[in-house]
Amino acid sequence: MERNTLKKVVTRFAPSPTGTLHIGGVRTALFNYVYAKKYDGLFLVRIEDTDKERSTKEFEKNILDSLNSIGLSPDEDPINQSLRGDIYKAAAQKIIDSDQAYYCDCSVERLDKMRAEQQSKGHKPQYDGKCRNLNLKKSDNTVLRLKTPLDGEVVVKDYVRGDIVFNNSELDDLIILRSDGTPTYHLCNVVDDYEQGVTTVIRGEDHISNTPRQIHIQKALGYPELEYAHLPLVLGPDKKRLSKRHAATSLEEYKEAGYLDSAILNTLARLGWSKGENEIFYLNDLIKQFEITEVQKAGAIFDITKLDYLNAQHMSNLDLNDFIDHLKPFLESKGAQVENHPKAELLIESMRSSANTLEGVASNLMCYYQNISAYNQKAIEKFVSNSVEILDDLKDRLANLETWTESSLDAVLLEYRSEKDLAVPKVNQPIRIALTGSTNSPSLGMTLFLFEKDEVIKRINDLIDYVHLNN
Secondary structure (H helix, E strand, O other): OOOOOOOOOEEEEOOOOOOOOEHHHHHHHHHHHHHHHHOOOEEEEEEOOOOOOOOOHHHHHHHHHHHHHOOOOOOOOOEEHHHOHHHHHHHHHHHHHOOOEEEEOOOHHHHHHHHHHHHHOOOOOOOOOOOOOOOOOOOOOOEEEEOOOOOOEEEEEEOOOEEEEEEHHHOOOOEEEOOOOOEOHHHHHHHHHHHOOOOEEEEEHHHOOHHHHHHHHHHHHOOOOOEEEEEOOEEOOOOOEOOOOOOOOEHHHHHHOOOOHHHHHHHHHOOOOOEOOEOOOOHHHHHHHOOHHHOOOOOEEOOHHHHHHHHHHHHHHOOHHHHHHHHHHHHHOOOOOHHHOOOHHHHHHHHOOOOOOHHHHHHHHHHHHOOOOOOOHHHHHHHHOOOHHHHHHHHHHHHOOOOOOHHHHHHHHHHHHHHHOOOHHHHHHHHHHHHHOOOOOOOHHHHHHOOOHHHHHHHHHHHHHHHHHHO
16 A cells, blocks of 8 residues: 555544553554654644543543653644534534434344344344434434445555455444434544544554444545554553553553653554664654554564663663753652762763663662661671671771772772682672672772762671671
8 A cells, every 4th residue: 555645644643531641552642643754744633532421631631741741742732522512513414414324213222132133143243224214303312323335345445454345234334423412433533534634544453443434434424535554452471452460551650660751662663663673763763764564463562671671772872961860850759869979970870771760770879879778688698797807807998098099999809809818709799788788789999989988987887787786
């Protein structure tokens, strides 16, 4: 399927504000955004909030704020379906006037019985057209149904899946207005796409069955044909639709966990799409390289380990000042201010690869900003319990050191190990535990240098006291 180059590309993302922005929704928004931008088109957003019971302004705000925060801002102000009732009713009237719809008064009981009988015979449950030729008038208990063609077929031209053919005999007369006069999803969707000038509908494969129905509404209204791309669903490792049992599902949760926007978008872009051996993509890269026809049909598995890897890569690619700016809120949430460490830039540069997330890095940094609240007990048992003499010896040597540099500190450690004929872990790990509470830190010379001498001596004494108290 080739793109119609005569039309300005317009895509849309149409979430329902019944919850926070789902990570799968971000992927859909991303593909719509980059496809539009690739062809100098427009990316639009509409809020499908006709479900009055479940839709809230809080969720709507979360969705819009989330899109803006991650760099997927729409090119025009979003529209709300809840404010467009008159437009939908006018469209429905147009269909009525062209004799392509009819009123139906079939009761729920009759419809349930009809579907049960169809299923018992192994048939697909669908409306049997009982009211199609009765010329019923509108009343309080009638719905408005579209007259779907009884024969022939409808072809969905899909960038991902090629032509998808549906026999009209398998598509029943869908309801476009409920008995209370409110429009259904299908009618709203078609009218809004037309009113917004949408040319290309990019959405999940769970909408494939909706598409031929919406094409029939388009034809009844005389609207132009649209282009479609139905994306593979985002799946968990068990190949079932991604849910909270697999991992966090909302964008908000991943941002709060310390994942960079660029890494999240990078990970989502590769769910169903790839470009050779390239793994690292930024939004501008995606706009240049993304091709909707390269999206795969198979379900896309969301792997948190891949996100961790990509986030680490994106963090390492940040300029140090930018990295610090991203890190600040995570440190502040733990009660620390970046500038409150005398060697803040050196400290953060040394520790920026200590975890895969900003939250993880911030947690690892806290021992440099605050007193140690707890030691790693396994580390204590393995390296410290029988090494108090080593701590005492090194404390004295460090206290007498006149030049406090990384190289001079390394020299003291080397000299002591050589004198005592001790392996590196035997000497280095007790000191590292005294300073950080665990065995993980940069090189020991650098770790010592990141603290002032008095603080080093204090922390060694604290660990010695702890061992004596707990032995």
